[in-house]
Every structure is written in structure tokens, then in C-alpha cells.
Amino acid sequence: MRPPLTAIVWTSLALAVLLPGCGRDDAGEGDTVQAPDAAPSRVRAPIVTVSADQAVSPVAPWQLPAVPVEDEGVEALQTQAAEALEAGRLFDGPQSALPLYVALARHAPDDPDIAAGLDQAVAALLERGDAALAAIDRNPAALRTAHEIGAVARTVAPERESVVRFLSRLDTVDQAQRANRLGEEALNAGRVGENGQGGALARFKEALELRPGDVRAMQGIAASESALIRRAEVAAADDDFAGAERWLQAAAKVRPDFETVPHARDRIERLRATRIGDLRDKGLAALGREDGLSDARAALAELLRIAPPGDPAAVLLRTRIDLATHYGLFRPGQAFTDALRNGGRGPELVVIPHGAFRMGAGDAEADATDAERPARNIRFPRGLAVARHEVTVGEFGRFIAASGYEPRATRRGYSIAYDERSGNLVRRSNVDWRSDYTGNRADPSMPVIHVSAQDAMAYADWLSEQTGERYRLPSEAEFEYALRAGSTSRFPWGEGTPPERTGNFTGALDRSPSGREWRNAFDGYGDGAWGPAEVESYRPGAFGLHDMAGNVSEWVADCWHDSYRRAPDDGQAWVNPGCRTRVVRGGSWASSPAQTRSAWRVASPSDTTNARIGFRVVRDI
Template sequence: MRARLPDIAPAGSPATAPRTFLRAALAIAVLLAACSGEPDPATTPARDPDASAEGQAGPIISIRSDPETSAVPAWRAPDVPVDAGNLAQRKQEAAAALEADELFGEADDAIPLYLALREHAPADADVATGLERALGAVLQHGDAALAAIDDDRAALRRAQEIAAVAREVAPEREAVVEYLARVERADAAQQANRSGERALNARKIVVAGGKGAVAHFREALRLRPGDARAMQGLAAAESALIRQAELAANQDDYAAAEDWLAKAAKVRPDMDTAADARERIARQRASRVGNLRDLGLAALTREDLDAARRHLATLLRIAPAGDPAAVELRRQIELASHYGLFRPGQAFTEALDRGGRGPEMVVIPHGAFRMGAADDEADARDSERPSRNIRFDRGLAVSRNEITVGEFRRFVTATGYEARATRRGHSTVYDERSGSLVRRSGVDWRSDYAGKPAGDQLPVVHVSAQDAAAYAEWLSEQTGHEYRLPSEAEFEYMLRAGSQSRFPWGDGAPPAGAGNFTGALDESPGGRHWRNAFKGYGDDAWGPARVGSYSANAYRLHDLAGNVSEWVADCWHDSYRRAPVDGQAWINPGCADKVVRGGSWASSPEQTRSAWRLGSDRDTTNARVGFRVVRQI
């Protein structure tokens, strides 16, 4: 069978090698560090980003030799005898070989035949035309070989061998000169790729003077735009730099990690890889900071202050300046002796003497805050002033949520207690028809805001201050520990949770999911909207929502600023003048009016402020007021 130059196979399929190119084709496989030769973060130290990082274990990529990297020898046409007797036959043979795309592999292929014919009959127009067509065909095959370099590493060798043929046939022809230049550029690009891969494995990724891997791969792309091998090499270089950043981060050296990431970001600036790595490392850093904080807090529960201080020292070294986790842990270490066996943020429930468990409690940190409204606070009232500093000498356990209907039901079932609304047979509910709160018969703690049966996970409403205190007393009897209503100071302290702003979340509208407030986007079942509400806010609720439906505050407590307002232990006073300075409840024996704190689902923005307070008859029951309890620790 007569040999001919084959078509170049499409991407992803092998090419059929011609007799002229019976050489093994080896492909280079560039495997990113994540797949092959990845340094072990436990044993490979993070390096200076300006160093070449030589001497680290394992290659960054795996490299196999390019096929036939030796120089392609010059092509010489085989001798083909032509004389007057066989001239016509040779012309027919040449035309047939050209038609069959049998171009130069053997003496009876088109180009050797036409060259011999041209030597014998230089003026023959048919010979000149045939040779021109054969040259064009071989150049087309050469261009196809160049186009296949990304998928077939043997293609460059074929293109070079075709170049040798074209150079012998018509070295001065413009098409040949241009083709030879293309082959030269492709060859130089592959040489640059090889240099880049060697530099990459030598950890010379970014080196001054253009000798690093990145410079070599960019040179390959300059010579041959879109070169897949070069682009893959840049990806590997970027990956190696990111890996160094990860190694630095694993050693808590986030400054070095950022230096590595800055270098990685310049390798492929149009890609998001380095930015994604920066986000991952930032999350790792945040997680590490949080973990150190948690380790420190855990050490405090064991009363191991030395361990807690060691964790704090590491945290301060790796955390951004002013990180709240460091501030929190430092505060907890300083005040650890005030918590006994509890720890800040600890959640627990206690067994009840008659079975079951009490409400979930969360330990909030002791500390100090400024209670009341600031002198310049908008919508503040005289009853919220004068503001004053309050300090708590011990931590406090607070029910994470408002007491629910189900929890209050357990109390009533166990004791037979009759709540105020049950005894008098009515309470105040929301009336959809009028959009107002109205008195309705047959409503008590088992009812929701509209007087319908309430689900067990809703906060209990239609309870008086005395009902709330009775529930707390029952918990004390059942657990053997002191449960009570919070003092007004304790409530504002847990509501603010470290903030001193107008609202617990700041000075503007609440962030999404912050709580059940009066939002301009809220809509009642009948299509009503609030006239005085937070602009742009909605919480998908009209009336109290299930407890814990919205974000917890910094002390991991829910619904202090919204959902339902809450009874506290204090008697009502028109201002804070002569109020206790230690945060204890301000109680006058026999007082008729108690204090309600915290906004509700139906409170105006003004009434959702952290400093807002209201005096109400202790026997009042309605659809907006519930309660939560605290426990001494």
C-alpha cells in the first residue's frame, strides 16, 4: 500500500501516523499539585514569597519528554528516473499520487515525482501546476499539524518534517517562508513550555529577570496565543503559589499567606482562582480565630487559666486588630472566677422534679453597660433617663427564648394554677376588622394574638406580671435553683448585648432576619399594613412568631427586641433617679404597676429602641406581652 500524508486527527482522537512519521508520540501530562506531587503541609514549611522555594519535597508537576525533540534532518527527494520514454507515464503517476494525497513518503509519491519531472522538463506547465498543488497540499497538512499541537504532542514533529519538505521544494516561496515562521514560533513556544515546567518543579515560579516559570509560560503564549500547555502551566504555577499560601496559613502565618496570594493573583488576573483561595483562607482564619476563642472558653470551664491565656496569645497573634473573638476571650479570662462551673454562652436545661425539663437557658457574661437613653437619642423620654452605668458582678443564665405556650401549659397542668385572664374570662386581642386591640371574652394564655388556639411553640401571651412570677417560682421549686423574672437593668443589658446604639443592631432599620418587628413590608391576613413601621423591612409575620424564628443576638438570645414585649420584676418609676446602681430590681412592696420592656410584633420603631420602657398595671393581659426567666448562677 502506497504511503501518503495522513489527515490530522480531530481533538481527542489519535492521528494515523504515515510511513514518513513512524515515531512514538509522547504527551506531556501536567498535573496540578492537588493531583500529583503535592507537598505535605505537615512537613513542608511555608517559604518566603520572594524566594525560589527550592529544595521542597516532591515535584509540583509530572513531566514526560516531548516526542522526537532532536533536530529534524533535511529532507532529500528520492531519485526518480525520468526520460522521454517514461515522461507521460511519470506525469500520470504524479497526478494519481497527488489525487490520492500520497505526497512525499516514497519515491512514487507526488512531490518526488514532480521534482524529478521538473528537472527533466522545466518548462512543462502541467508539471509546474502539479508541483504547486502538491506543495499547497503539504502546507495544508502542516498547518493542520500545528493546529493539533494542543491535543497531540507528536504533531509538532510532523509539522517540522513537513517544513523540511517545503524548504527543499520552494524555500523562497512566500507561503513556505510564512509556514516555516509558524513552525519556528511553535517550536520556540514548546521550548518555553519545557523551560517553564523545569522552573516550576525547581520552585522558581516568579523570579526576577524573567527566568521563572510564569515568565516562560507567558513567553510561550506570546509566541503561540492560546497554547494549552502554557495555560496549563500558568494554572499549575498559580496553584503552587496558592499552596504556599495555604501552608503559611496552616502555620498561622497569615501575613506570609497574603504575600503568596498577591503573587498568585498576578499569574492569571482574569481568573477568580486566587480570589477564591483568599476567601478560603479568610474563612480558615476566621474559623481558626473562632476555634481558639472556643478553646479558651473551654479551658475556663476547667478553671485552667494558663491554657486559656495560651490560646489568647495565639489568637492575638493571628487575628486582625480588634477582632471581637480576642476581645471576648480576654474579657472572659479576666472574669472567669465570676462564673463558677458555668461558662459564657453555655446552654443548658435543668430536670424538673416531676419529670421533663425546664426552658433552655444561656449563660450571658457579666460586665458593665450604660443603661437608659443617651441625652441626644431620638424619641427618648424622661422616664428613660438619667442614663447610668451598671455593673454585674456575676454572670446570669437567661432563657434563650420567651416562655412558650407549651412550657406554661406544663406549669398549669402540674399545679392547677389559674392565670389572671382565665379567672376573669377575657383579655385584649388584635381585631383584624378594626385593626385595633380590643377586649374579647374567653381568651387566656391558651390563645394567640387574635384569640384563636395558640400553638405550643408560640410565646405565651395574655399573662399578667403575677402569672409570670408564679411560673418562675414553680421552676425554682422544681429545680432547686433560683428562677425569677429579670430586673429591668438585666433585661436592657441582655437586650443591648454589648451595643449602645439606639436599637440593638445599630441606628437604622433592622437587618434582614433580625426579628419580628413592625415592618413596612408586613401585611396582615386581611391586607393591612402598619402606618408607623421600619421602612423596607419585612419579617413574614403578623402577630407573634414561633420562638427562635429569627437571628439570635450576641448573647445567643432570641426575640428580646421583638416578637412580644416582656414583663420584668421592677415596679414602675417615672425615671431612674435613685434607682439601684447594682442592677437589682427596683421593687416597692405592694406596687400596682410593673415594667414592660422590649418591643413586640406590634410596637412602633420608637418602642423598639433598646432604652424603651413602659409602666403597666401588673394585672394587665394582652396579645403583645409575654415574659422570659433568668436563673442565678
């Protein structure tokens, strides 16, 4: 027989489930999944408890008491042995059944009554031993009783088949108890063995194979599952929800028919949802502060780390951060006006989206010139507020009245106007910003013309002073980006003749007041105007802006350069101090089709004033 083993008393299942899991400081052989970094410091309490006073001490070999037998006393001893057997006194002393029957059997080995009595005593002993083995799940101390009985059986009838079978059962239980003890030690050391190789789980499963239904082993398996769940909870508390899910997946393999892991997963998912909501709210609150964008991005990074793909909170915060990054307090497509300090509102502005485009003309574009090349990619990291329409006579007049500014044409007393009789642009006296394209008084809703580049910049500076925001002329890159509005074709609408009501261009169907026709115009197109039209008379482009390609050409902030070589690649205006020649962009009511192309540009002295050039403003956001 194997040496008797010291048993370990198992705590109740309820206690095992409630105790925290163990860290992975001392991973045993076969354990490959690593615990979260924070786990060891948080979960040092043991899973099971072993107490010295609960352990089963080794059982010494049983010594058969000496019972003297004389012939004349055999019958009395038989009676005494039968009474002891009936009373259940099997081996406690020389007056017990087994010592008496063994002594009698040795004295009279052929006596059938004595042999039958011994058989009954041995059977009663083994029955008591089996009862002790069956009781160890409820009372671990019963294993000692079984060992004591085994020691007696080994002494009184070692060759009997029934005794051999009992001793084999006892040995199997000992092996199961040893496996349980090793499993408990591994579990307390953090070696759960969730990968299926070694560790506590392997030991508990070994115990169950040896002794199906072993309560101690089943409690150990439940405690192992609890330890893995606890690791998942520790990981979740550290916002490591991916790690938590790995631990839960390991735990789910332990007892797949139980709902323990699904319930734990629900708890952790609620914790994650709460944490995600907190980070979303933290990020949104940061965006409300002037300097909070970096804090909002940090909150988003943390949220994305713990949120499942496509989480609505992450989508919302990312969208809000993108808006704040590219548009400040605005949104693409939003229209707004700024209040003027002296009363009234500034021009209506539309927020165009940030993005990128290819500026200039391609090598194969018809009618293109070297001044429009080389084409290059421009990216705008931030949106821009662009005036919905060209500055009107009325808007410019409010600036003149409020500031006392004297425009260039007013100071020199003339500008270049259209002459219907000759069909040409000619110099005409007493024409300035208040005049229309023929030199007559202009309606307030018409785009202001007869203004120089300096006049346009003075208006933008006045708006800046009135609103506290930065107004300016658009850069050439900004103008083309807004004009194209996502298109890459020769004209912003595509190729060929413009669709109906696209804008005020030179159309073959247009007629002047005296019946003149354009010699170089878009075939089959007519817009109903000869000269500039009121702003917003035609359909807006894709960005919601009117007349970017027609009506009047417009001043931009750039100085003129013969090509785009060495031009800024960030979309900013290309300005040389003291330059006297500026860039004009966008077709006008009198521009040929070639001059209405998206890439078209032309140089003009900055003090030029005529009936074809106006401007619009932009505002930084």
C-alpha cells in the first residue's frame, strides 16, 4: 500500500468564488497566457485555504491485539466475538470482533462457524471503509477513518480479494486527493493552466478522472474559473478590455455549461460602456474649452483603445474633434454672418470643407498656358468661410460711408467701362464703385466693380476691424479650390456648354441692348444677361457659392508670377513685398470660354479698375 497522504481541507465553493483570483508571478509549466500587469498586486489572496489542524496525519500500521485461546474457552470466545460483531465493535481492542475471530481462526482453522464469523467481520469492516470513502466529500476527516480501516484490513486479511479491491479504491482516492492538493497549490500560486497544459485545472481534471463526482475537484475547477474571471475584472478595471476578453474566453472553456462567464461578461461590458461614456463626455467637455482640443484627442485615443469597432460614442467624439480641428465652432456647409461693431451684419459666408485638389492645368488641357503650370497638389487642413457671392455695391457702400475711404477710381476720376456703340471697354470719366458696367448708377444688389486690388483689401481690413475676425482676399489656391468644388474637369461643370442657369457667361444666345452677339462664346448657351447680373441670379456650385466662374472676375491676394514653379504648396497666397501686379481669377460676363476655365488666371496691375473685375472676401475659422 502507498504511504498515507496528508489531506488538504477544501473551503466551501461559495468562499472559493468570492475570494479574488491569484496573480501570475510564478507561472507553472504549461501556463502560457500572461496575466495583466496590474493583476499580481491586486489579487494576492489565496483561492483555497490549507490549515495544519485540518490535515489528516499518517496512519500507523495496525497491530493485532493478542488473544489467548484455550480449547475449553473457544465457545465462549465465539459468543463474545459474535456479540462484538453485532455491536459493531470491530477492531478497537482485544475484545473486538476481528481480534477474537482472527485468534479463533488460528486456533481452529477448519471450523466453518469461526470462518464464517471472520468473513462477516471483514465484510463489515470493508463496508465501514466504503462508507468512509463515500463521506469524504462531506467530511474530509473521513479519509483518515478509511485509512485506519485499510490498515486493519491489510493486517487481518491482506490476501482477500475484497480487501485488495478496497485498498485499491483507497489508493485511487489518495491519488485524487493528491491531485486536488497539487491543484490547490497551483491555483494559490496563480498557475491556473487555462491553456490546457499543466496547472490547477489539469490537476483537478485528473482528480475527476480518478474519482468521478469528486466535490473537491469540482470546487477547484469552479475556483479556477473564478480566478480567470477575476483576472478579467482586474484587466477591465485597468481599461484593458481586450485582455479582459482573453481571460473570459479562457474562463469560458472551464465550465462551458454554466452561465458564470456570460454573467461576468455582461458586468464587464456594462463597465466598459460606462467608461466609454465617461471618456466621450470628457472629450466633448474639453472641446468646449478654447485650449481643449489636445485633451479631447487624448480622450478619443483612450476611448478608441477600449471601445468596440464602430462604437457610436467613438464616432460622435471623432466627428466632433474633426469638426473642431478643421472648422472650429462651425460645420461644413454652414452659412453665417458676423455682427459689425457699428451695427448691421457682414457679408454672408459659407463654410467650405477642408480637403485637397490638384491646382492648375494639365499638360493636355486645351487653351491652357504655361502660367497655369505645373499643376500641383494642394491640401487645406482647415475649412474656410467664403462669401456666398461677390461683394455688392450696397455692401461696399456701407464700408465707404463708415470709414470715409476713397477708392482708386474715385480719386482719379475715371475707370474702364463698356461702350455699347463700339462694343469695347473704354476709359470713361466719373465712373467708380457706384457705377455699373456702362458707367451708369449701379443697383445696390449688383456686384461692385471699378475697384482696385487695394480697394478690395481695404474693405476686408475694415471687416476685420468691425468684427474682430480675420477677413481677407482669398489666395489663388483657395479661389480655385472653391471654384472647382471637387471637380477636376476643364470647367467646374464638366466639359463643353454649361448646363442651363449655371452662371453668367458669354453665351451664343446672349444679345446686347443693341443686338450685339459674342464672337467667341459657348454654343447654345444663354443666360439672359449682357454685363454683370445681380448676385445669386444663377445656381450655386457644389460648395454653395455663386458666380465663382462667371458674372465678374475677382481679385485674389497673390502677386503675379509667370508660373507655379516654386509656388507655396500649402495654399497660402504667394506675395512679394511691394508687388504691383496681382492675380485675377474666374471668368466674367465678357470672358471667352477659354477664360472661363477653372485653371485660368491673368495678371493685372493692382490699381486696375474696370467693368469686369470685382471681388469677394474670405474669413478664417
